[in-house]
Amino acid sequence: QSVLTQPPSVSAAPGQKVTISCSGNNSNIENNYVSWYQQLPGTAPKLLIYDNNKRPSGIPDRFSGSKSGTSAALGITGLQTGDEADYYCGTWDSSLKVAFGGGTKLTVL
Amino acid sequence: QVQLVESGGGVVQPGGSLRLSCATSGFTFRKYGMHWVRQAPGKGLEWVAVVYYDGSDQHYADSVKGRFTISRDNSKNAVYLQMNSLRDEDTAVYYCMRDRTNFCDYWGQGALVTVSS
Numbered sequence: 085q086s087v088l089t090q091p092p093s094v095s096a097a098p099g100q101k102v103t104i105s106c107s108g109n110n111s112n113i114e115n116n117y118v119s120w121y122q123q124l125p126g127t128a129p130k131l132l133i134y135d136n137n138k139r140p141s142g143i144p145d146r147f148s149g150s151k152s153g154t155s156a157a158l159g160i161t162g163l164q165t166g167d168e169a170d171y172y173c174g175t176w177d178s179s180l181k182v183a184f185g186g187g188t189k190l191t192v193l
Numbered sequence: 194q195v196q197l198v199e200s201g202g203g204v205v206q207p208g209g210s211l212r213l214s215c216a217t218s219g220f221t222f223r224k225y226g227m228h229w230v231r232q233a234p235g236k237g238l239e240w241v242a243v244v245y246y247d248g249s250d251q252h253y254a255d256s257v258k259g260r261f262t263i264s265r266d267n268s269k270n271a272v273y274l275q276m277n278s279l280r281d282e283d284t285a286v287y288y289c290m291r292d293r294t295n296f297c298d299y300w301g302q303g304a305l306v307t308v309s310s
Contacts, residue, residue: 086237119296121238128288128303129238134296172238176295180252182228182240 087112087183088173095191100163104188106156106173112183116176118156120149123170123187132171133158165192195219195299197289202304205279213274213304215289222270223247226292229263229274231285232303239285243292244272257283279308 089107096102106118120133131140133149136156148159156173173185201213215227229241242253242263251263262275272289287304290297 117295128300130300131296131298134293134298140298170237174238174296181254182230182243184230184238184240187237 086186087177088175088185090171090173090185090188092186093189093191095193096163097193098163098165101159101161102163102190104158104160104171104173104190106158106185108154108156108175108183110154111178112175113151113156114154115178118149118151118173118175120147120158121172121174123172125169129172160190163192168192195291197291197299197301199287199289199301199304202287202306204307204309206310207280207308209279209308210275210277211279211306213276213287213289213306215272215274215301217270217272217289217291220291223267227263227265227272228290228292228297229272229287230290230297230300231283231287231306233282233285236285241287242274246292276306279306281308284308 094102117135121129122132123129136151137149146161150157170187170189172187177183196218198216205211226246228243231239231241244251244263244265248265260278265272284307289301291299
C-alpha cells in the first residue's frame with residue numbers, strides 16, 4: 085500500500101483535459117514539494133513536474149501541477165494518444181524517506 | 194549528457210545476495226545524492242534507499258532496512274546497492290536516480306532482479 089493515494093486509472097478523449105489527484109498528509113505533501121513522473125510502457129519513469137508546478141526543459145505546457153494542503157494534482161490538456169502512460173506523484177516524508185503514489189494509468193480513448 | 198546505467202541484475206535464490214551498480218556520467222557526481230527505487234512486475238514505484246552526496250548518511254525503506262546497503266564511490270562516479278537475505282518480494286526492476294533535494298531528475302534504464310528457487 086502506497087503512502088500517497090492516487091486513482092488507479094483515468095481516461096479521456098483526445099484533445100480533452102484530465103486531472104490526476106495525489107493525496108497525502110501533513111508528514112509528506114503538506115510540508116514538502118511534490119513531483120510527478122511519467123512512465124511510458126516498457127520504459128523508465130521520467131520527470132514531468134517538480135517543486136509542485138515547475139516543468140523541466142522539454143516538457144510541454146500541456147502538463148501542469150498544483151498543490152493545496154495535503155493534496156496535489158497533475159493536469160494534462162490537449163490529450164494525445166502519446167500521453168498514454170502511468171503517472172506517479174512523489175514527495176519526501178518527514179521520516180527522511182521518499183514517498184510515491186500508487187500510480188495512475190491514463191487511457192486516451 | 195547525464196547518463197545512469199545500472200548493472201548486476203540477475204536471478205538469485207531466496208536468501209541469496211546480489212550487488213547492483215549504477216555507473217554515471219555527464220555530471221559532477223560528488224555533488225549529488227543518489228537513490229535506488231524499485232518496481233515489482235506490474236506494480237508501482239517503491240523507494241528503496243538514498244545516499245547523501247558525500248556518503249555521510251543513508252536512509253532506507255522499512256522493507257529493506259537491515260538487508261540492503263547503499264554506498265557510493267565518488268572516485269568512480271558510481272553508486273551501489275548490496276542486497277542480502279533476498280526474498281521473493283524483492284523481485285523487481287531496480288532503478289538508480291539522481292537527487293535534486295526535492296525531486297529526482299534523471300533515472301537509469303533499470304536492472305531486473307529475480308528472486309526465485
